[in-house]
Amino acid sequence: MFNSLSDRLNDTFERLRGKGKLTEADITSAMRDIRMALLEADVNFKVVKDFVAATKERCLEADVLESLTPAQNVVKIVLDELTELLGSTESKLVLSNRIPNVIMLVGLQGSGKTTAAAKLAYLLKKQGKSPLLAACDVYRPAAADQLATLGGEIGVPVFRGDGQHPVLIAQDAVREAVDTMRDVVIVDTAGRLQIDEQMMQEAVDIKRAVKPDQVLMVVDAMTGQDIVNVVQTFAERTDFDGVIVSKLDGDARGGGALSVRAVTGKPIKFASVGEKPDALEPFVPERMAKRILGMGDVVGIIEKAQELADAEQIEAAERMLRDGFTMNDLLTQMDQIKKMGGMKKILGMLPGGQQALRQMGGDMDESALDRNRAMIMSMTAEERMRPSIINGQRRARIARGCGLTPADVNGLMKQWGEMNKMMGKMRSMTNQMAGGKGKKGKKGKKGKGGRVRMPGMGGMDMNQLMRGMGGSAAANPFGGGGSDMDLLRQMEQQMKNKR
Amino acid sequence: MAFFDSLKRGLERSREALNEVFYFGGDVDEDFWEELEDTLVMADMGAEISMQVTDDLRDEAARKNLTTAPQLRRALAERLERVFVEPATDIFSDTPSCVLFVGINGAGKTTTVGKIASAEAAAGKRVVIGSADTFRAAAIEQLDVWGQRAGVPVVKRDRGSDPASVCYDVLDQADRTTSDLVLIDTAGRLHTSPELMRELAKVVNVTRKRAAACQAGPMPVHVVLVIDAATGQNGLNQALEFNEALGLDGIILTKLDGTAKGGIALAVAARLKLPIYRIGVGEQVDDLQAFDAHDFARALVGE
Numbered sequence: 001m002f003n004s005l006s007d008r009l010n011d012t013f014e015r016l017r018g019k020g021k022l023t024e025a026d027i028t029s030a031m032r033d034i035r036m037a038l039l040e041a042d043v044n045f046k047v048v049k050d051f052v053a054a055t056k057e058r059c060l061e062a063d064v065l066e067s068l069t070p071a072q073n074v075v076k077i078v079l080d081e082l083t084e085l086l087g088s089t090e091s092k093l094v095l096s097n098r099i100p101n102v103i104m105l106v107g108l109q110g111s112g113k114t115t116a117a118a119k120l121a122y123l124l125k126k127q128g129k130s131p132l133l134a135a136c137d138v139y140r141p142a143a144a145d146q147l148a149t150l151g152g153e154i155g156v157p158v159f160r161g162d163g164q165h166p167v168l169i170a171q172d173a174v175r176e177a178v179d180t181m182r183d184v185v186i187v188d189t190a191g192r193l194q195i196d197e198q199m200m201q202e203a204v205d206i207k208r209a210v211k212p213d214q215v216l217m218v219v220d221a222m223t224g225q226d227i228v229n230v231v232q233t234f235a236e237r238t239d240f241d242g243v244i245v246s247k248l249d250g251d252a253r254g255g256g257a258l259s260v261r262a263v264t265g266k267p268i269k270f271a272s273v274g275e276k277p278d279a280l281e282p283f284v285p286e287r288m289a290k291r292i293l294g295m296g297d298v299v300g301i302i303e304k305a306q307e308l309a310d311a312e313q314i315e316a317a318e319r320m321l322r323d324g325f326t327m328n329d330l331l332t333q334m335d336q337i338k339k340m341g342g343m344k345k346i347l348g349m350l351p352g353g354q355q356a357l358r359q360m361g362g363d364m365d366e367s368a369l370d371r372n373r374a375m376i377m378s379m380t381a382e383e384r385m386r387p388s389i390i391n392g393q394r395r396a397r398i399a400r401g402c403g404l405t406p407a408d409v410n411g412l413m414k415q416w417g418e419m420n421k422m423m424g425k426m427r428s429m430t431n432q433m434a435g436g437k438g439k440k441g442k443k444g445k446k447g448k449g450g451r452v453r454m455p456g457m458g459g460m461d462m463n464q465l466m467r468g469m470g471g472s473a474a475a476n477p478f479g480g481g482g483s484d485m486d487l488l489r490q491m492e493q494q495m496k497n498k499r
Numbered sequence: 500m501a502f503f504d505s506l507k508r509g510l511e512r513s514r515e516a517l518n519e520v521f522y523f524g525g526d527v528d529e530d531f532w533e534e535l536e537d538t539l540v541m542a543d544m545g546a547e548i549s550m551q552v553t554d555d556l557r558d559e560a561a562r563k564n565l566t567t568a569p570q571l572r573r574a575l576a577e578r579l580e581r582v583f584v585e586p587a588t589d590i591f592s593d594t595p596s597c598v599l600f601v602g603i604n605g606a607g608k609t610t611t612v613g614k615i616a617s618a619e620a621a622a623g624k625r626v627v628i629g630s631a632d633t634f635r636a637a638a639i640e641q642l643d644v645w646g647q648r649a650g651v652p653v654v655k656r657d658r659g660s661d662p663a664s665v666c667y668d669v670l671d672q673a674d675r676t677t678s679d680l681v682l683i684d685t686a687g688r689l690h691t692s693p694e695l696m697r698e699l700a701k702v703v704n705v706t707r708k709r710a711a712a713c714q715a716g717p718m719p720v721h722v723v724l725v726i727d728a729a730t731g732q733n734g735l736n737q738a739l740e741f742n743e744a745l746g747l748d749g750i751i752l753t754k755l756d757g758t759a760k761g762g763i764a765l766a767v768a769a770r771l772k773l774p775i776y777r778i779g780v781g782e783q784v785d786d787l788q789a790f791d792a793h794d795f796a797r798a799l800v801g802e
Contacts, residue, residue: 039546042731101733109754110605140559141613141644146637149658155637157797193757220605224543226759247604250689251736 022074024060030074031056043255045230047085047262051234055081086259087267093242093282096213100132100177101184104170104210106203108230109191112246114143116218116272117188118150119280124184125156126278132182133158134173136166136206137190140331147188155276157182166202170210187212192231202362203238215240216269221248227256228263235264242269245283249273304369311454325420327384331376334369344367374402375412387416488492527566532557535575542799544762546730548769552578569758576796582765583792586749586774590721591619594679597670597710597718599631599703601745602725603737604687607753607779609638611725612684613645615777618681622651628675629669629683630655631662631702642684653709660687662698663705671711671720677715690740703745706788721748723776727769728752729759738767747771753779 002222020174031052038048058077095101103120105113114137121131133151135158137143144160151158159176161169170187189206192199207215217240219227234240245257248271257268268283337343342367376384383390390398395409532553539549556575565571590596598615600608612628620626628646631640639655646653654669654719666683673681685702688695703722710718722745726734741747750773752764764775775790 036546039540040732042543042733045541106727108757110607112605115604140610140641142640144637145640146635150634193754195756195758220727222603222727222731222733222737223729224544224734224759224763225541226729226757227731229758247689249691250603251691251733258733355517390749465761 014230014348025057027059027074031059034078038258041255042222042224042227042259044225044259044263046228047259050262051085060395079299082258083286085262093214093269095129095184098213099183100174101214102174102187102210102212103184103214104187104189104207104212104214105216105218105244106189106234106240107191108139108220111191111218111220111223112244112272113191113218114135114146114150114188115275116216116244116246116270116280117147117186118154118156119277120216120270121156121184121186122154122277123280124186125154129184130182131156131184132173132177132180133172134185134187135160135163136169136173136187138164138166138169139190143188148227150277167205170206174210177422178324184212184285194237200233200237207238214242216242216244217266218244219256221245221254221257222250224258224270228259230314231260231264231266235266240266240393242267244268244270244272244280248308249275249279295420325416325423327376327387327416329493330416330419331373331384334372338369343369371402371404372412372415373403375399375409378402387413527560527571529776539762540762542762543731543734543766544760545735545766548582548766572800576777576800579765579799580792582769583790583795584768584774585773586776586790590719590723590748590776591615591680591791592622592624593683594624594719595673595708595713595715596675596679597681597683597720598724599666599683599685599706599720599722600751601685601699601741601747602607602687603689603723604635606687606725606727606730608725609641609645609684610685611751611753611777611779612642612682612785614648614779614784616645616651616682617649618787622652624679625676626651626680626682627669627673627678628653629665629681629700631665631667631669632684632686633660633662634686635657638684638686664701666702666706667709670706670713673718674713674715679716681710690737690744696744700744722746722748723751724773725751725753726763727759728755728761728764728779729757730763732763732766734763735766735770737751738771738773742771742773747773749776751775751777751779752790755779756781 034055035052037047038051039045043051055078058081059074093103105117105120107113117133121133124131133156134148135147137142137147144163148158148160157180159169159173161172163169165450166189172183173187176182187206187210189203190199195198211356215238217231217234217238221229221246223230231243243257243260243266245254245268248254260266268285271283272282273279273281375398378398379390381396383394390409390413392406395406395413399406399409509755535556536549536553539552540546544552552575555578556571559565559574559578560571565574565576590598595765600612600727609632616626616628626649628642628651630639630642633656636658637657643653643655645692652672654665654672656665656668662685669681669683672678683706685699686695688699703720709721710720724738724741724747726737730737738747738750750764750767752761752775755761755778761778764778767773768775773794777787778790778795779787
């Protein structure tokens with residue numbers, strides 16, 4: 001996401017970076033590029049004007065121009081302003097004490113309300129709530145069926161009522177929630193155009209009838225300039241509390257999201273980044289702004305990995321450090337990568353990852369994961385635990401067992417060898433850290449000072465990861481093997497900054 | 500002039516914005532041209548095309564000594580009209596014909612299939628619908644409802660089954676019953692997902708192969724991209740990616756009844772030289788109408 005905007009700004013700043021001192025003309029030319037990039041990213045015209053004016057003013061201040069690193073300063077200012085525009089703080093979904101809580105979703109046709117409703121329900125369920133979905137879209141054929149199917153898939157009940165009167169359905173759903181002890185009601189409404197007076201009135205009526213604690217507007221990340229007209233009317237009529245940006249997993253630069261915030265002042269709460277029910281993420285403005293500037297989303301990866309980590313895996317990581325790396329560990333890692341959305345998604349979140357992906361033609365051979373899995377499954381329990389015993393004969397047998405060639409097995413063995421070597425390095429590093437003084441020990445807040453911070457990734461760095469998964473070192477965007485530890489250090493730094 | 504009127508209604512906001520430029524822009528000076536460019540950008544035409552169009556118009560104004568608002572307005576309408584490509588045939592009335600509808604999620608594919616099925620069935624065509632969106636929950640049921648409304652058979656399989664097999668089935672049935680028009684709905688997908696694009700390429704291939712083997716002679720297959728008029732510059736990426744993966748024949752622009760300007764259609768047409776087959780200017784079945792570049796351009800600038 002925001003791909004091309006990052007590229008544009010990177011280009012601009014690449015030029016600035018080469019200069020020792022910036023002139024006003026340099027800034028003006030950089031701002032012209034930024035203006036163009038933002039316009040092409042569908043940021044609303046007026047928002048762009050304000051943004052560029054404010055940014056330019058700050059860049060022209062003497063301390064920026066005369067500092068030793070003017071280009072970096074400009075980058076920082078653009079980042080700050082962009083973050084500001086996106087909303088300077090992370091805004092979470094806050095539920096009130098009322099039971100049941102009512103969340104109402106509104107938006108244009110095809111913006112993704114029904115899908116978002118299901119995702120939201122899934123998220124709340126994961127947080128220990130017991131949501132109820134209310135199907136108030138009585139116009140689009142089979143809309144209620146869609147919600148019912150999605151509800152069934154995530155194990156959340158769906159209230160359909162009489163399927164004719166949206167206001168009644170919403171009211172009855174709240175009553176149903178009280179009767180069946182559900183604590184959150186998510187009201188999915190029909191898509192409506194902001195100029196359709198009758199339909200807008202219906203939304204107002206539903207709102208009046210069920211008094212939702214939160215009204216969320218679902219906005220398609222691909223919307224163009226018109227988004228301003230849309231959200232303005234919706235804000236006036238339904239006075240929504242926040243925004244869910246949908247379809248951010250495409251390559252839309254999502255400039256509309258910037259405009260929404262700037263025009264209505266309403267916070268963006270969630271970003272929808274995939275088709276699966278768990279693909280709804282809290283919207284983090286700073287992270288998003290960084291991403292726009294091509295700084296990568298390292299924190300995002302770590303959080304994702306942490307979310308997936310449980311005590312068992314932390315134990316596994318410890319054991320790995322103690323006893324070395326087994327084929328079972330490799331298997332677990334590959335499963336983790338799959339769970340995190342595959343190599344491509346992880347790579348895309350890393351600094352420079354998007355560019356690397358494009359160099360590879362926007363595609364990665366994820367099937368390598370499956371092949372590796374098949375090979376490991378063809379090993380005996382002992383072979384998995386002690387891969388060093390695998391000799392030529394065993395390799396041939398394994399290859400036969402999974403329908404691949406001994407050369408493939410060799411590749412896997414080589415990969416394991418590298419991982420094991422990595423583990424050795426990690427071991428000595430963590431030993432150092434555990435023995436080291438103060439500073440590093442501190443960040444082990446949970447009392448696990450210096451332990452591997454990414455269970456499941458188990459100390460792999462991207463070099464290793466890439467080589468293993470794509471099977472090709474040529475596709476490695478992160479430089480030579482000498483930088484093994486750099487990325488981990490970077491990630492640690494990021495984590496520290498975040499605290 | 501019903502079409503022109505509803506189109507005008509649909510494009511009202513674009514026209515208003517342009518009118519402002521023309522009426523309140525005062526003298527044709529540097530500010531006027533800048534404002535015109537901004538207005539075109541705001542219509543989602545994209546910065547590049549907006550600049551190009553403005554520069555062209557500026558040249559033309561200088562060459563032909565156009566100074567008044569009506570003159571410039573006409574020149575602008577003509578310039579915009581030239582961007583569009585005339586379709587060689589109407590793929591829905593020149594039958595037999597098989598049309599596959601593709602696009603991103605929520606563009607309005609299923610609704611468009613339903614509306615076209617209703618309109619063409621009412622016009623006396625023997626239509627059959629194929630429900631190859633086997634992914635989205637209740638997509639099949641949604642199309643079923645449209646099929647019933649139009650009195651048109653819907654060929655389907657269970658959710659989760661292979662979409663290509665549905666295409667094969669529907670063409671089988673069309674072949675057997677010598678239908679005029681086969682409309683196939685596909686699952687919405689983001690063009691950034693290579694796996695899903697490959698799946699769709701397979702769907703198109705299977706359809707083409709089966710259609711070529713029809714007993715009554717090969718049935719032409721058309722792949723149509725459905726785009727929401729509110730789409731911003733990403734619409735261009737969508738069109739480029741879908742075109743590269745599938746080889747598009749044309750575009751259908753939906754949801755022009757809001758305040759969206761639909762300028763992205765212009766950008767896509769200019770870049771890919773693809774005709775626009777239909778535009779949706781309202782929720783009713785007959786609000787999905789044939790595209791007329793002349794009318795569209797005139798409505799856009801308020802001629």
